[in-house]
Amino acid sequence: MRSALIVGTGAIGTSIALALRAGGVVTHLRDTDATAARTAEEVGAGITAAPAGPVDVAVLAVPPAAVATALAALQREGIARCYTDVAGVKALPEREIEALGCDPTSVAGGHPLVGNGRPGPLAAKPDLFDGCPWALVPTERTADRSLNIVLELVSLCGATPVLLDAERHDRAMALDSHVPHLASVLLGGRLRDAEASALRLAGQELRDVTRGASASPELWAELLSANAAAVADLLEVFAEDARGTAAVLRTPGVPAATALLDLPRRGAQGQTVVPGKYGVPAASLAAVEVVVGDDPKEYAQLLGDVAKTGVSIDDIAIERSAHRGTARISLTVPVAGEPVLVSKLRLRNWPVRGG
Template identity: 45%
Template sequence: MTPIEDAGIGSVVVVGTGLIGTSIALALRQRDVRVFLADRDAGAVRLARELGAGEDWTGEQRADLAVVAVPPQFVAQQLLDLQKRDSARFYTDVASVKALPLAQAAQLGCDLTTYVAGHPLAGRERSGPAAARADLFLGRPWAYCPTDEASPRAVAAVERLISLCGGNAVRVDAAEHDRAVAVVSHAPHVTAAAVAARLAEASETALGLSGQGVRDVTRIAASDPALWTGILEGNALPVAEVLEALVDDLSAAARSLRALAGDGAAMGQVTDLLSRGVRGTGRIPGKHGGPARTYAVVQVLIGDRPGELARLVQAAGETGVNIEDIRLEHATGLELGAAELYVRPEAAEALTHGLRERGWQVPG
């Protein structure tokens, strides 16, 4: 990363005070960067300001860097407007597609020497400034896509922004970026929505039987449809290609299941799909971006009361075992749930024994 003296990031204008824009502003404020906030929605700016994300931008203050945090289809025009006003020395954006804004910026005649397209791969199913967090980007990949025209100082400024926010900078070509996010983000969102859509007409019996599995699969489907319509429109062809491949796999699985009654061998295609799913899951990077690990799961019964999770974490810490991940599953109709503690396989027995000694119910 370039030192802050070289990058010169002392002030930033954030245009768009939604989840990502406000989270960037909060992260920068923690690093004593002066932040100016702008949005067409005065209420969003006011809330972001009340959260401590920065101060109102009058349009007169010139910043070191301007961050365009608007939907993909509006990035280029917003960039042009900012550059016409000489609002900053350098510019970036946070849209989840990159080829479209870059192409439109070139068509509009934007100054590409001062602009470096970016995309932090972090988010939540909730939107708006109220959902923002200063730590949203910690350890998360943050793609940036310099063109040949981008100046070294513009690139350094964006690298410094990523560093200040705690992100993991990943330099990548714009077209390659869009193909990649189609696989790991955009098509999965559409798929989650398709599964969740089945629940809209599901019976009360089915909903009453739902567990953590369906919650895991559909969690991201709760995101703002209007926001995602813009994202998918901006990356339509790469997403369509991934979805078509998914449809082929699902169609083959459906045909095999229909044929199963008369042909036991038909299950082979389903088994193959499930096996490829396991292999694919195993390729998702693990903690700190390292190789994926296989963890043991220690399930602990936990009351649905204030402070219970904190007590459990403290008890686990007393055993000397490091908890790699925690997931909660609530029991329908009961003030009781289960906490799933993910640990190294060799530590599972010690954790189980230690928690039972401290009075926790550990099934099995």
Template identity: 45%
Template sequence: MASALRTVLVVGTGLIGTSVALALRQHDVRVLLADRDQAAVRLARELGAGEDWQPESGPRADLAVISVPPAHVATELLDLQQRDAAAYYTDVASVKAEPIHRAAQLDCDLRTYVASHPLAGRERSGPGAARADLFLGRPWALCPTPEAAPEARAAVLRLVELCGGNPVVVDAAEHDRAVAVVSHAPHVAASAVAARLADAPEVALGLAGQGVRDVTRIAGSDPGLWLGILSGNAAPVAEVLEAVSRDLAEAATALRSLAGGDGTATDDITHLLKRGVAGHDRIPGKHGGPAPAYVVVQVVIGDRPGQLARLFQVCDEVGVNVEDVRLEHAPGLPLGIAELSVQPDAAAVLSQALRERGWQVP
């Protein structure tokens, strides 16, 4: 079964496409780059992601990775297949059912095509935001149709392996319903919260803390990109947002009652908050499975070059692994708080070591 990838064509040199190319280059795979935006291709090439694709004289690729918006996947696939650009094809769009349906309508060769979606990304876009390690340990959905040849599946599995992803085979419609819950609807909800800040008074913005930054972080992504994603998965996203809207409407009604003196309304609010905790606790940890309980060690850190390096050096010296890190800046002051998540039995050791070296640990 053919699965060796010696040459890969990446069509679309945005964040995901360029990250795929960079990951493949670390394994000495020859990567050919193509994009209608020549500036994006040049930047990706300068970053070491690969070389320009020469469709008339270049080699036939073992696999073509189509990294374009969902609405354009099928037409791009048809064009590449007509050119005989590669032996096998995949795409990395975040919507799967509609591109597959459209590809069938266009009479694309579904034997050589396996739709896929790496569930990884950043709030920044473009090749300049790409990283070779973007997919490490991340789920990578594979949605093969019944027509897909075993060799095509093997080629895409090899791609996922080289990029460090975790392959998950799932039906296309089920995939779209799932990402509506865990990705697409949360993005709209974050945008709705962030939209309240557009006309918020300066005093509110001056009081903004880490909570609002966490909730609205993804709202800073490219609206054009997300319009394409949401348009391709409109019905499942609408269903999730309608359910969220019912919860919010019920919470607003309860709060109005509470403001009017009805103390029993707290039960409805408490119920929603508890459901939120239960849902949060179901999110898998960084290694999969239930999220482990870490202890957060807070350290006051100056806003100066080298401070984080010094902080992590202490962790290295005492043999404490930092499972996660978050920075919270102090508005108007040249310092902030570094929150280091560590195993419970390591918290006291790290705190003592930091204090002994002059760090302020609240």
């Protein structure tokens, strides 16, 4: 791949552009928001000048409802040899692309699975996709040359391709993302009328579960509408589970107690199959907690000492306790590295919980 056009210079589009630029690809940028495109250019994501001829690939980093119309316009322009997108749903764009009579041979749909961070080109990172899954959703009419170019794009971004069809992708998103977000939203909505005394008792578990409720309502309304059938099917299954649990709770006796014990067991069993970050099995990771002073200098000192241990860190979480002036830093590491990290940090007099 020698050249690309990124249409849409938000955080995702600009991150793709930065990754391609790092791989030596000449990257052109286009956005209806001229300021966003110029900002992406200024951070080194590419150039806003139009390409002199067709590029190898055009990436449509636009909302799901805009994919088909944007694709049709780009194909009329003859701007690229193949096209892909990053929309979080696939069946709707696929149907609309067919309805508009677009050339399907040059299209291979895509969806990088990364967390929702800050929006805009200034939030972009060239390593955003490192080790992340990237769904590729070609149709039966997608040409091999088109799929191969998009596979090369995914590789240049450092992601892991996962090939599947549109319906399977959207069902997976309902389970992995859309219904969990709705659960966060529904619980968050219940908090509006909660008593002040109840909210004063709120702990980390409630904050974790409702964190997603603060995401863009407009974005999520579009995603849920576009994947309505798959989300509704799964919600109905969950509703049946909830009603069954409520019935058990209202039935006293030993059978009810046994059923209530089985419920968290099944949940725990299901949770164990969820992979950790970068596809690493969650069971192969361990958490090491260190309580430090709530001071950036102490954070930096701890991370410096962690680096000296040579143990790789998969993830870091910080929970502050402002009234105590402390912070609890949780370091997620490979299981094999846990005893090494604990031992070496204790030698440096850090108060470690783990091992």
